[in-house]
Amino acid sequence: MPADSTNGTRPIDRNGTIAQARALQAQGRLDEAAQAWRALRDANPGFAEARIHLSTNAFDQGDRDACLSELREVTRLLPDDPRAWSTLAARLRHFGLTDEALSACDAAIACDPKSVKLRAEKAHLQQSLGEFDAAERALIKLLRRSPADTDLYRMLMTAHRVTRNDPVLRQMLALWKDKRLNDTGRMNLGFALATAMEQLDEPRRVFAYLDAANAAQARLAPDDSEARAQQAAATLAAQEGADLTPRGPRMQPRPVFIVGMPRSGTTLVERIIARHSGATAGGEMGHALRRARLRFGPPEAMTPLADIPDDALVDWAADWARLATRDTGAASGVVTDKAMMTEQILGLIRRGMPGARIIVVHRDPRDIALSIYRNQFRLGQHRYANALTDIADAIKAFRAAIAHWRARMPEALHEIRYEDLVADPEAQTRALVAAAGLEWEDACLDPAAGSGSVRTLSVAQVRQPIHAGRRQAWRKYESEMQPFIDAWGDQPWD
Numbered sequence: 001m002p003a004d005s006t007n008g009t010r011p012i013d014r015n016g017t018i019a020q021a022r023a024l025q026a027q028g029r030l031d032e033a034a035q036a037w038r039a040l041r042d043a044n045p046g047f048a049e050a051r052i053h054l055s056t057n058a059f060d061q062g063d064r065d066a067c068l069s070e071l072r073e074v075t076r077l078l079p080d081d082p083r084a085w086s087t088l089a090a091r092l093r094h095f096g097l098t099d100e101a102l103s104a105c106d107a108a109i110a111c112d113p114k115s116v117k118l119r120a121e122k123a124h125l126q127q128s129l130g131e132f133d134a135a136e137r138a139l140i141k142l143l144r145r146s147p148a149d150t151d152l153y154r155m156l157m158t159a160h161r162v163t164r165n166d167p168v169l170r171q172m173l174a175l176w177k178d179k180r181l182n183d184t185g186r187m188n189l190g191f192a193l194a195t196a197m198e199q200l201d202e203p204r205r206v207f208a209y210l211d212a213a214n215a216a217q218a219r220l221a222p223d224d225s226e227a228r229a230q231q232a233a234a235t236l237a238a239q240e241g242a243d244l245t246p247r248g249p250r251m252q253p254r255p256v257f258i259v260g261m262p263r264s265g266t267t268l269v270e271r272i273i274a275r276h277s278g279a280t281a282g283g284e285m286g287h288a289l290r291r292a293r294l295r296f297g298p299p300e301a302m303t304p305l306a307d308i309p310d311d312a313l314v315d316w317a318a319d320w321a322r323l324a325t326r327d328t329g330a331a332s333g334v335v336t337d338k339a340m341m342t343e344q345i346l347g348l349i350r351r352g353m354p355g356a357r358i359i360v361v362h363r364d365p366r367d368i369a370l371s372i373y374r375n376q377f378r379l380g381q382h383r384y385a386n387a388l389t390d391i392a393d394a395i396k397a398f399r400a401a402i403a404h405w406r407a408r409m410p411e412a413l414h415e416i417r418y419e420d421l422v423a424d425p426e427a428q429t430r431a432l433v434a435a436a437g438l439e440w441e442d443a444c445l446d447p448a449a450g451s452g453s454v455r456t457l458s459v460a461q462v463r464q465p466i467h468a469g470r471r472q473a474w475r476k477y478e479s480e481m482q483p484f485i486d487a488w489g490d491q492p493w494d
Contacts, residue, residue, distance in 0.1 A: 012043045021053065028294065030061050048077045052087070062322035064095055064329070075107070082111035082118055089121070096329065098129055116146050124155060132159040140168070147171055150181075150188035154376060157192040162199050169196055186216040191376040198374070207480040210374050214386040217376070223383035225390055232344055232397055234299040236404060239347035242305035244409050246354035248314040251321055253280070253330050255353055256436045257288070258338035259346070260361035261398050262382060263371035265418035266338040269361055271447035272429055273436050279334040282324055286339035291319040292348060305348055313352035320353070334436055340382070343401040350412050357436050360402055363418035364493060365395045366474035369484045392487035417494075419471055 021036035034057045040050040051070040058066035071088045078084045085108035092101035105122035112118060119142055126135035139156040146152060153172055162169045172193050175181065181189065190213025197205040256273060260266040274281035295316050296303045324335045342349070349356055369391045377385055384390040406413060414435035421428040426445060433444050443449070474481055 012039055014040065014044075014047075018049075025053070025057060025060075030057055033057055034061075046077055048074050048084070051077070055091070059091070059326070062326040064326045067091060067326075068095070075104075080111050082108040082115065085111060086118060086121065089125070093125055093128075094327065096327075098125070101125060116142050116149065116152075120152060120155060127155070127158055136160055143168070143171065148175060148178075150175070150185040150192070153192040154188040157195040162196045164200060166196075172196065183216040183219050187213050187220065187376070189213075190216065191374070194374055203476050203480070206374070207477065213376070214373065217379065218383075218386035221380040221383050221386075223386065223390055225384065225393060228384065229393075229397065231299040232341075232401065235302060235344040236401065238296075238299075238302040239305040239345070242347060242351065244347050244350045244412075247310045247351055248317065248354055250355040251317055251353055252332050253321060253324055253328075253335040254333070254437070255288075255320065255324070255349075255356045256334050256336045257342050257346075257349060257356060257358050258336055258361060259342050259358060259402075260338070261363070261368050261372075261395055262340060262377070262385075263375065264361050264363040264368050265421065266361050268418075268421070268447060269359060269416070269432060270336045270338050272432055272444050273334070273336055273438070275443040275447055275449070276334070276433065276436075276438050276441050277443070278438055279336065279436065280328045280330040282328050282335045282337045284339045285324060285327055285337045286342075287320045287323040288337065288349060288353075289339065289341055289345055291316055291323075292345055295319070296348075305351065308352075313348075316348075317353045334438060336436075343398055343405070346401075346405045346412070347408065350409055355437075358413050359432065359435055360413050360415045361418060362415060362494075364472065364474070365392070365488065366481060366484065366493065367418075367472065368395060370474045370477060370481060373484075388481065388484035389487040392484050396488075396491065422471065 017036050017040055021033050021040070024030075024033035024036060034054065037050050037054045037057060040047055041054060044050075051074050055067045055070035055074070058064075058070065068088075068091060071084075071091055075081075075084045075088055085104050089101045089104035089108060092098070092104055102122065102125060105118070105125060108118045109115065109122065119138055123135040123138040123142075126132075126138070136156065136159065139152055143149070143152050143156070153168070153175075156168065160168065172189060175185075176189055176193060190209045194206050194209040194213065197203075197209060256279070258266045258269050258273075260269075270281050270283070273279050292302075293299075295312065296308060320337075324337065325331050328335055343360075346358060349358065369388060372382070372385045372391050373388060375385075382394075384394040402413070402415075406415075414431070416428060416432065421432075429444050430440060433440055478485075
Protein backbone atom coordinates (compact mmCIF):
# COMPACT_ATOMS: atom_id res chain seq x y z
CA MET A 1 0.00 0.00 0.00
CA PRO A 2 1.43 3.45 -0.89
CA ALA A 3 2.85 5.35 2.01
CA ASP A 4 4.54 8.70 2.57
CA SER A 5 6.85 9.78 5.33
CA THR A 6 8.60 12.94 6.33
CA ASN A 7 11.57 13.64 8.58
CA GLY A 8 11.68 10.09 9.86
CA THR A 9 8.12 10.08 11.21
CA ARG A 10 5.83 7.08 10.92
CA PRO A 11 4.75 6.55 7.29
CA ILE A 12 1.27 7.73 6.29
CA ASP A 13 -1.15 5.41 4.55
CA ARG A 14 -1.90 7.67 1.57
CA ASN A 15 -4.96 5.85 0.20
CA GLY A 16 -6.47 5.33 3.64
CA THR A 17 -5.91 8.93 4.65
CA ILE A 18 -7.40 10.20 1.40
CA ALA A 19 -10.53 8.12 1.97
CA GLN A 20 -10.76 9.33 5.57
CA ALA A 21 -10.29 12.98 4.61
CA ARG A 22 -12.92 12.80 1.89
CA ALA A 23 -15.41 11.22 4.27
CA LEU A 24 -14.78 13.88 6.92
CA GLN A 25 -15.18 16.64 4.33
CA ALA A 26 -18.49 15.17 3.13
CA GLN A 27 -19.76 15.04 6.72
CA GLY A 28 -18.94 18.71 7.23
CA ARG A 29 -16.20 17.94 9.78
CA LEU A 30 -13.96 20.47 8.14
CA ASP A 31 -11.32 20.91 10.85
CA GLU A 32 -10.67 17.16 11.03
CA ALA A 33 -10.63 16.87 7.24
CA ALA A 34 -8.12 19.72 7.01
CA GLN A 35 -5.89 17.99 9.53
CA ALA A 36 -5.87 14.83 7.40
CA TRP A 37 -5.15 16.73 4.18
CA ARG A 38 -2.34 18.67 5.86
CA ALA A 39 -0.77 15.42 7.02
CA LEU A 40 -0.73 14.20 3.43
CA ARG A 41 0.65 17.49 2.14
CA ASP A 42 3.38 17.68 4.76
CA ALA A 43 4.39 14.07 4.19
CA ASN A 44 4.77 14.77 0.47
CA PRO A 45 4.83 18.52 -0.39
CA GLY A 46 4.67 17.65 -4.08
CA PHE A 47 1.31 15.84 -3.73
CA ALA A 48 -0.91 18.32 -5.59
CA GLU A 49 -4.18 16.50 -4.83
CA ALA A 50 -3.80 17.18 -1.11
CA ARG A 51 -3.29 20.88 -1.80
CA ILE A 52 -6.36 21.03 -4.06
CA HIS A 53 -8.49 19.50 -1.32
CA LEU A 54 -6.95 21.80 1.29
CA SER A 55 -7.90 24.71 -0.93
CA THR A 56 -11.50 23.50 -1.11
CA ASN A 57 -11.53 22.98 2.65
CA ALA A 58 -10.21 26.50 3.26
CA PHE A 59 -12.84 27.89 0.87
CA ASP A 60 -15.63 26.12 2.77
CA GLN A 61 -14.30 27.52 6.05
CA GLY A 62 -14.10 31.06 4.69
CA ASP A 63 -10.30 31.39 4.53
CA ARG A 64 -9.63 32.99 1.14
CA ASP A 65 -5.89 33.47 1.77
CA ALA A 66 -5.31 29.79 2.51
CA CYS A 67 -7.55 28.79 -0.39
CA LEU A 68 -5.56 30.81 -2.89
CA SER A 69 -2.20 29.97 -1.36
CA GLU A 70 -2.74 26.24 -1.88
CA LEU A 71 -4.00 26.73 -5.45
CA ARG A 72 -1.05 28.94 -6.35
CA GLU A 73 1.26 26.24 -5.05
CA VAL A 74 -0.57 23.71 -7.23
CA THR A 75 0.20 25.83 -10.31
CA ARG A 76 3.86 25.94 -9.24
CA LEU A 77 3.90 22.15 -8.93
CA LEU A 78 1.94 21.64 -12.18
CA PRO A 79 2.86 24.63 -14.34
CA ASP A 80 1.87 22.89 -17.58
CA ASP A 81 -1.51 21.59 -16.37
CA PRO A 82 -4.35 23.76 -17.76
CA ARG A 83 -6.76 22.42 -15.14
CA ALA A 84 -4.61 23.82 -12.35
CA TRP A 85 -4.66 27.30 -13.89
CA SER A 86 -8.36 27.09 -14.75
CA THR A 87 -9.23 26.14 -11.18
CA LEU A 88 -7.19 29.05 -9.86
CA ALA A 89 -8.88 31.41 -12.33
CA ALA A 90 -12.33 30.34 -11.17
CA ARG A 91 -11.50 31.00 -7.52
CA LEU A 92 -9.87 34.35 -8.30
CA ARG A 93 -12.98 35.36 -10.20
CA HIS A 94 -15.19 34.30 -7.30
CA PHE A 95 -13.17 36.54 -5.01
CA GLY A 96 -13.38 39.48 -7.41
CA LEU A 97 -9.65 39.39 -8.21
CA THR A 98 -10.40 39.77 -11.89
CA ASP A 99 -7.02 40.96 -13.18
CA GLU A 100 -5.33 37.92 -11.67
CA ALA A 101 -8.18 35.73 -12.93
CA LEU A 102 -7.61 36.93 -16.49
CA SER A 103 -3.89 36.21 -16.14
CA ALA A 104 -4.64 32.70 -14.88
CA CYS A 105 -6.98 32.18 -17.85
CA ASP A 106 -4.14 33.17 -20.17
CA ALA A 107 -1.81 30.73 -18.43
CA ALA A 108 -4.35 27.93 -18.85
CA ILE A 109 -4.72 28.75 -22.55
CA ALA A 110 -0.94 28.76 -22.97
CA CYS A 111 -0.90 25.19 -21.64
CA ASP A 112 -3.53 24.07 -24.15
CA PRO A 113 -3.88 26.63 -26.98
CA LYS A 114 -6.36 24.49 -28.93
CA SER A 115 -8.86 24.21 -26.08
CA VAL A 116 -12.21 25.82 -26.92
CA LYS A 117 -13.41 25.45 -23.35
CA LEU A 118 -10.53 27.45 -21.85
CA ARG A 119 -10.93 30.31 -24.33
CA ALA A 120 -14.69 30.33 -23.72
CA GLU A 121 -14.09 30.58 -19.97
CA LYS A 122 -11.98 33.67 -20.52
CA ALA A 123 -14.63 35.20 -22.80
CA HIS A 124 -17.26 34.56 -20.13
CA LEU A 125 -15.12 36.39 -17.58
CA GLN A 126 -14.64 39.28 -20.01
CA GLN A 127 -18.41 39.54 -20.43
CA SER A 128 -18.90 39.73 -16.66
CA LEU A 129 -16.43 42.65 -16.61
CA GLY A 130 -18.25 44.50 -19.37
CA GLU A 131 -15.53 43.78 -21.96
CA PHE A 132 -18.17 42.78 -24.49
CA ASP A 133 -16.25 43.57 -27.69
CA ALA A 134 -13.24 41.48 -26.69
CA ALA A 135 -15.49 38.62 -25.59
CA GLU A 136 -17.46 38.75 -28.83
CA ARG A 137 -14.34 38.63 -30.98
CA ALA A 138 -13.10 35.61 -29.06
CA LEU A 139 -16.42 33.76 -29.25
CA ILE A 140 -16.84 34.36 -32.98
CA LYS A 141 -13.34 32.96 -33.57
CA LEU A 142 -14.24 29.91 -31.51
CA LEU A 143 -17.43 29.40 -33.50
CA ARG A 144 -15.40 29.25 -36.70
CA ARG A 145 -13.56 26.31 -35.14
CA SER A 146 -16.57 24.73 -33.42
CA PRO A 147 -19.72 25.77 -35.32
CA ALA A 148 -21.82 23.06 -33.66
CA ASP A 149 -20.98 24.10 -30.08
CA THR A 150 -24.33 25.45 -28.90
CA ASP A 151 -22.90 26.72 -25.62
CA LEU A 152 -20.85 29.25 -27.59
CA TYR A 153 -24.00 30.65 -29.23
CA ARG A 154 -25.62 30.92 -25.79
CA MET A 155 -22.67 32.93 -24.50
CA LEU A 156 -22.37 35.09 -27.62
CA MET A 157 -26.02 36.16 -27.55
CA THR A 158 -25.56 37.64 -24.07
CA ALA A 159 -24.53 40.88 -25.77
CA HIS A 160 -24.34 40.27 -29.54
CA ARG A 161 -26.73 42.20 -31.79
CA VAL A 162 -27.79 40.28 -34.88
CA THR A 163 -28.83 41.54 -38.30
CA ARG A 164 -30.91 39.62 -40.84
CA ASN A 165 -27.80 38.82 -42.87
CA ASP A 166 -25.69 37.98 -39.85
CA PRO A 167 -23.59 34.84 -40.53
CA VAL A 168 -23.99 33.87 -36.89
CA LEU A 169 -27.77 33.88 -37.32
CA ARG A 170 -27.51 31.75 -40.44
CA GLN A 171 -25.34 29.24 -38.57
CA MET A 172 -27.82 29.03 -35.71
CA LEU A 173 -30.81 28.55 -38.01
CA ALA A 174 -29.03 25.81 -39.95
CA LEU A 175 -27.97 24.01 -36.78
CA TRP A 176 -31.51 24.21 -35.37
CA LYS A 177 -32.69 21.98 -38.24
CA ASP A 178 -30.22 19.26 -37.32
CA LYS A 179 -32.30 16.37 -35.96
CA ARG A 180 -29.26 15.07 -34.08
CA LEU A 181 -29.37 18.05 -31.72
CA ASN A 182 -29.86 16.74 -28.17
CA ASP A 183 -31.81 18.42 -25.37
CA THR A 184 -28.80 20.38 -24.14
CA GLY A 185 -28.14 21.68 -27.63
CA ARG A 186 -31.83 22.44 -28.20
CA MET A 187 -31.93 24.32 -24.92
CA ASN A 188 -28.81 26.44 -25.58
CA LEU A 189 -29.64 27.17 -29.19
CA GLY A 190 -33.33 27.80 -28.55
CA PHE A 191 -32.63 30.55 -26.01
CA ALA A 192 -30.00 32.06 -28.31
CA LEU A 193 -32.37 32.10 -31.30
CA ALA A 194 -35.17 33.57 -29.19
CA THR A 195 -32.87 36.46 -28.30
CA ALA A 196 -32.04 36.92 -31.97
CA MET A 197 -35.71 36.94 -32.98
CA GLU A 198 -36.47 39.48 -30.28
CA GLN A 199 -33.78 41.75 -31.68
CA LEU A 200 -35.31 41.34 -35.14
CA ASP A 201 -38.77 42.15 -33.71
CA GLU A 202 -40.40 38.84 -34.58
CA PRO A 203 -42.37 38.08 -31.39
CA ARG A 204 -44.11 34.91 -32.64
CA ARG A 205 -40.80 33.33 -33.58
CA VAL A 206 -39.42 34.38 -30.18
CA PHE A 207 -41.93 32.19 -28.37
CA ALA A 208 -41.58 29.29 -30.81
CA TYR A 209 -37.92 29.02 -29.85
CA LEU A 210 -38.58 29.76 -26.17
CA ASP A 211 -41.18 27.02 -25.91
CA ALA A 212 -38.79 24.49 -27.44
CA ALA A 213 -35.85 25.62 -25.30
CA ASN A 214 -37.84 25.55 -22.07
CA ALA A 215 -39.31 22.15 -22.89
CA ALA A 216 -35.80 20.78 -23.42
CA GLN A 217 -34.61 22.31 -20.17
CA ALA A 218 -37.62 20.87 -18.31
CA ARG A 219 -36.68 17.41 -19.56
CA LEU A 220 -33.13 17.89 -18.33
CA ALA A 221 -34.16 19.30 -14.92
CA PRO A 222 -37.80 18.48 -14.06
CA ASP A 223 -39.63 20.62 -11.51
CA ASP A 224 -41.42 19.30 -8.42
CA SER A 225 -43.81 22.12 -7.56
CA GLU A 226 -45.43 20.21 -4.70
CA ALA A 227 -42.10 19.59 -2.95
CA ARG A 228 -41.07 23.22 -3.48
CA ALA A 229 -44.32 24.48 -1.90
CA GLN A 230 -44.02 22.06 1.03
CA GLN A 231 -40.44 23.15 1.79
CA ALA A 232 -41.36 26.83 1.74
CA ALA A 233 -44.37 26.26 3.99
CA ALA A 234 -42.34 24.21 6.47
CA THR A 235 -39.62 26.87 6.66
CA LEU A 236 -42.15 29.61 7.39
CA ALA A 237 -43.92 27.44 9.94
CA ALA A 238 -40.66 26.86 11.85
CA GLN A 239 -40.43 30.62 12.47
CA GLU A 240 -44.06 31.05 13.49
CA GLY A 241 -44.75 32.36 17.00
CA ALA A 242 -41.11 33.25 17.73
CA ASP A 243 -40.05 36.54 19.25
CA LEU A 244 -38.39 38.41 16.37
CA THR A 245 -36.58 40.95 18.53
CA PRO A 246 -32.93 41.06 17.32
CA ARG A 247 -30.51 39.12 19.55
CA GLY A 248 -26.74 39.31 19.89
CA PRO A 249 -24.10 41.85 18.88
CA ARG A 250 -24.39 44.10 15.84
CA MET A 251 -22.76 42.40 12.87
CA GLN A 252 -19.64 43.36 10.92
CA PRO A 253 -19.83 43.39 8.01
CA ARG A 254 -23.48 44.41 8.17
CA PRO A 255 -25.79 42.59 5.78
CA VAL A 256 -28.32 44.26 3.52
CA PHE A 257 -30.55 41.59 2.05
CA ILE A 258 -32.09 42.48 -1.31
CA VAL A 259 -35.06 40.16 -1.68
CA GLY A 260 -36.98 39.58 -4.89
CA MET A 261 -37.88 37.18 -7.65
CA PRO A 262 -35.35 36.57 -10.42
CA ARG A 263 -35.48 39.31 -13.06
CA SER A 264 -37.31 41.72 -10.74
CA GLY A 265 -34.59 44.39 -10.53
CA THR A 266 -32.56 43.14 -7.58
CA THR A 267 -29.28 43.47 -9.49
CA LEU A 268 -30.00 47.13 -10.25
CA VAL A 269 -30.82 47.79 -6.60
CA GLU A 270 -27.60 46.10 -5.52
CA ARG A 271 -25.53 48.13 -7.99
CA ILE A 272 -27.07 51.35 -6.66
CA ILE A 273 -26.17 50.51 -3.05
CA ALA A 274 -22.73 49.17 -3.98
CA ARG A 275 -21.80 52.53 -5.53
CA HIS A 276 -21.65 53.82 -1.95
CA SER A 277 -18.15 54.02 -0.48
CA GLY A 278 -19.30 52.10 2.57
CA ALA A 279 -20.90 49.19 0.71
CA THR A 280 -19.76 46.13 -1.22
CA ALA A 281 -21.85 43.98 -3.57
CA GLY A 282 -21.98 40.34 -2.54
CA GLY A 283 -24.29 39.13 -5.30
CA GLU A 284 -26.33 35.97 -4.87
CA MET A 285 -24.30 34.56 -2.00
CA GLY A 286 -27.02 32.53 -0.31
CA HIS A 287 -25.02 31.82 2.83
CA ALA A 288 -27.87 32.72 5.21
CA LEU A 289 -30.23 30.04 3.90
CA ARG A 290 -27.57 27.37 3.32
CA ARG A 291 -26.04 27.79 6.77
CA ALA A 292 -29.51 27.80 8.32
CA ARG A 293 -30.16 24.45 6.68
CA LEU A 294 -26.85 23.08 7.99
CA ARG A 295 -27.23 24.39 11.53
CA PHE A 296 -30.99 24.17 12.12
CA GLY A 297 -32.05 21.36 9.82
CA PRO A 298 -33.84 20.86 6.49
CA PRO A 299 -37.27 22.44 6.00
CA GLU A 300 -39.28 19.41 7.10
CA ALA A 301 -37.23 19.06 10.31
CA MET A 302 -36.09 22.62 10.96
CA THR A 303 -35.64 23.54 14.62
CA PRO A 304 -38.36 26.04 15.55
CA LEU A 305 -36.90 29.53 15.79
CA ALA A 306 -38.39 29.93 19.26
CA ASP A 307 -36.25 26.96 20.40
CA ILE A 308 -32.93 28.06 18.91
CA PRO A 309 -30.57 29.35 21.64
CA ASP A 310 -29.14 32.84 21.24
CA ASP A 311 -25.56 31.54 21.03
CA ALA A 312 -26.56 29.29 18.11
CA LEU A 313 -27.99 32.32 16.34
CA VAL A 314 -24.76 34.21 16.98
CA ASP A 315 -22.79 31.32 15.45
CA TRP A 316 -25.09 31.27 12.41
CA ALA A 317 -24.67 35.00 11.90
CA ALA A 318 -20.90 34.59 12.26
CA ASP A 319 -21.01 31.95 9.50
CA TRP A 320 -22.61 34.49 7.16
CA ALA A 321 -20.12 37.22 8.10
CA ARG A 322 -17.10 34.96 7.63
CA LEU A 323 -18.26 33.70 4.25
CA ALA A 324 -19.33 37.16 3.08
CA THR A 325 -15.85 38.47 3.94
CA ARG A 326 -14.32 35.53 2.09
CA ASP A 327 -16.35 36.29 -1.03
CA THR A 328 -16.03 40.09 -1.05
CA GLY A 329 -12.91 40.89 0.98
CA ALA A 330 -15.01 43.30 3.08
CA ALA A 331 -14.64 42.87 6.84
CA SER A 332 -16.67 45.97 7.70
CA GLY A 333 -19.29 48.25 6.26
CA VAL A 334 -22.31 47.01 4.33
CA VAL A 335 -22.30 43.84 2.22
CA THR A 336 -25.33 43.15 0.06
CA ASP A 337 -26.76 39.68 -0.44
CA LYS A 338 -29.44 39.21 -3.10
CA ALA A 339 -29.77 35.44 -2.95
CA MET A 340 -33.02 33.88 -4.09
CA MET A 341 -35.40 32.32 -1.54
CA THR A 342 -34.18 34.55 1.27
CA GLU A 343 -37.82 35.56 1.79
CA GLN A 344 -38.32 32.20 3.46
CA ILE A 345 -36.11 33.07 6.46
CA LEU A 346 -36.70 36.77 7.06
CA GLY A 347 -37.83 36.09 10.63
CA LEU A 348 -34.61 34.21 11.34
CA ILE A 349 -32.63 37.09 9.82
CA ARG A 350 -34.52 39.68 11.85
CA ARG A 351 -33.85 37.88 15.12
CA GLY A 352 -30.38 36.46 14.48
CA MET A 353 -28.65 39.25 12.54
CA PRO A 354 -28.83 42.52 14.50
CA GLY A 355 -28.38 45.53 12.28
CA ALA A 356 -29.32 43.68 9.08
CA ARG A 357 -31.55 45.55 6.65
CA ILE A 358 -34.12 43.99 4.31
CA ILE A 359 -35.08 45.55 0.98
CA VAL A 360 -37.86 43.89 -1.01
CA VAL A 361 -38.05 44.50 -4.76
CA HIS A 362 -41.38 44.15 -6.57
CA ARG A 363 -42.12 44.31 -10.29
CA ASP A 364 -45.13 43.72 -12.51
CA PRO A 365 -45.54 39.92 -12.40
CA ARG A 366 -46.09 39.81 -16.16
CA ASP A 367 -42.73 41.41 -16.83
CA ILE A 368 -41.06 39.11 -14.29
CA ALA A 369 -42.65 36.07 -15.89
CA LEU A 370 -41.66 37.04 -19.41
CA SER A 371 -38.08 37.75 -18.37
CA ILE A 372 -37.78 34.48 -16.45
CA TYR A 373 -39.22 32.45 -19.33
CA ARG A 374 -36.94 33.96 -21.94
CA ASN A 375 -33.70 33.72 -19.97
CA GLN A 376 -31.58 30.64 -19.53
CA PHE A 377 -30.61 30.03 -15.92
CA ARG A 378 -28.00 27.59 -14.73
CA LEU A 379 -29.46 24.12 -15.24
CA GLY A 380 -31.57 23.14 -12.23
CA GLN A 381 -31.36 26.55 -10.56
CA HIS A 382 -34.97 27.70 -11.06
CA ARG A 383 -36.82 24.61 -12.20
CA TYR A 384 -40.20 26.35 -12.24
CA ALA A 385 -38.88 28.73 -14.94
CA ASN A 386 -39.71 26.34 -17.80
CA ALA A 387 -43.51 26.71 -17.67
CA LEU A 388 -45.51 29.94 -17.51
CA THR A 389 -48.06 28.37 -15.17
CA ASP A 390 -45.34 27.29 -12.74
CA ILE A 391 -43.80 30.77 -12.89
CA ALA A 392 -47.18 32.18 -11.83
CA ASP A 393 -47.23 29.83 -8.83
CA ALA A 394 -43.66 30.80 -7.85
CA ILE A 395 -44.39 34.55 -7.96
CA LYS A 396 -47.57 34.04 -5.93
CA ALA A 397 -45.58 32.09 -3.34
CA PHE A 398 -43.01 34.89 -3.13
CA ARG A 399 -45.71 37.52 -2.67
CA ALA A 400 -47.42 35.38 -0.01
CA ALA A 401 -44.15 35.08 1.93
CA ILE A 402 -43.62 38.85 1.81
CA ALA A 403 -47.21 39.44 2.92
CA HIS A 404 -46.57 37.08 5.83
CA TRP A 405 -43.52 39.03 7.00
CA ARG A 406 -45.15 42.39 6.33
CA ALA A 407 -47.84 41.39 8.81
CA ARG A 408 -45.30 40.10 11.35
CA MET A 409 -42.64 42.83 11.17
CA PRO A 410 -43.67 45.72 8.91
CA GLU A 411 -40.99 48.01 10.34
CA ALA A 412 -38.24 45.64 9.14
CA LEU A 413 -39.07 45.75 5.41
CA HIS A 414 -38.34 48.48 2.89
CA GLU A 415 -40.37 47.69 -0.23
CA ILE A 416 -39.73 49.21 -3.63
CA ARG A 417 -41.26 48.76 -7.06
CA TYR A 418 -38.95 48.47 -10.03
CA GLU A 419 -41.32 50.63 -12.08
CA ASP A 420 -41.07 53.44 -9.53
CA LEU A 421 -37.29 53.18 -9.44
CA VAL A 422 -36.83 53.59 -13.19
CA ALA A 423 -39.51 56.31 -13.40
CA ASP A 424 -38.12 58.44 -10.56
CA PRO A 425 -34.51 57.30 -9.98
CA GLU A 426 -33.31 60.03 -7.63
CA ALA A 427 -36.13 59.92 -5.11
CA GLN A 428 -36.19 56.13 -5.03
CA THR A 429 -32.40 55.88 -4.86
CA ARG A 430 -32.28 58.24 -1.90
CA ALA A 431 -34.86 56.09 -0.14
CA LEU A 432 -32.87 52.94 -0.93
CA VAL A 433 -29.64 54.34 0.46
CA ALA A 434 -31.40 55.39 3.65
CA ALA A 435 -33.07 51.98 3.94
CA ALA A 436 -29.61 50.38 3.74
CA GLY A 437 -28.58 52.49 6.76
CA LEU A 438 -26.13 54.62 4.79
CA GLU A 439 -25.56 58.35 4.43
CA TRP A 440 -26.26 59.84 1.02
CA GLU A 441 -23.58 59.84 -1.70
CA ASP A 442 -24.16 61.18 -5.22
CA ALA A 443 -22.34 58.22 -6.76
CA CYS A 444 -25.38 56.05 -6.00
CA LEU A 445 -27.24 57.85 -8.81
CA ASP A 446 -24.89 56.28 -11.38
CA PRO A 447 -24.97 52.50 -10.87
CA ALA A 448 -23.81 51.86 -14.45
CA ALA A 449 -20.42 53.33 -13.54
CA GLY A 450 -19.73 50.62 -11.00
CA SER A 451 -16.73 48.38 -11.54
CA GLY A 452 -16.28 44.70 -10.87
CA SER A 453 -17.83 41.61 -12.38
CA VAL A 454 -21.54 40.85 -12.67
CA ARG A 455 -22.45 37.21 -12.18
CA THR A 456 -26.14 37.30 -13.07
CA LEU A 457 -28.11 37.27 -16.32
CA SER A 458 -28.31 41.08 -16.02
CA VAL A 459 -24.65 41.35 -17.07
CA ALA A 460 -25.41 43.62 -20.04
CA GLN A 461 -28.39 45.59 -18.69
CA VAL A 462 -26.80 46.79 -15.45
CA ARG A 463 -24.02 48.55 -17.37
CA GLN A 464 -26.60 50.85 -18.94
CA PRO A 465 -28.00 54.02 -17.30
CA ILE A 466 -31.29 53.65 -15.42
CA HIS A 467 -34.16 53.96 -17.87
CA ALA A 468 -37.82 52.95 -18.15
CA GLY A 469 -37.50 51.18 -21.50
CA ARG A 470 -38.09 47.68 -20.09
CA ARG A 471 -41.42 48.49 -18.42
CA GLN A 472 -44.46 46.58 -19.72
CA ALA A 473 -42.36 44.55 -22.14
CA TRP A 474 -44.94 41.80 -21.74
CA ARG A 475 -47.52 43.69 -23.83
CA LYS A 476 -45.73 42.75 -27.06
CA TYR A 477 -46.27 39.09 -26.12
CA GLU A 478 -49.70 39.32 -24.54
CA SER A 479 -51.22 36.46 -26.52
CA GLU A 480 -48.19 34.21 -25.90
CA MET A 481 -48.33 35.12 -22.21
CA GLN A 482 -51.96 34.02 -21.87
CA PRO A 483 -51.14 30.78 -19.98
CA PHE A 484 -49.46 32.91 -17.32
CA ILE A 485 -52.29 35.45 -17.23
CA ASP A 486 -54.86 32.67 -16.86
CA ALA A 487 -52.85 31.00 -14.09
CA TRP A 488 -52.55 34.32 -12.27
CA GLY A 489 -56.31 34.51 -11.96
CA ASP A 490 -57.94 37.45 -10.25
CA GLN A 491 -55.02 38.43 -8.03
CA PRO A 492 -53.97 42.10 -8.34
CA TRP A 493 -50.99 42.88 -10.57
CA ASP A 494 -49.42 45.38 -8.20
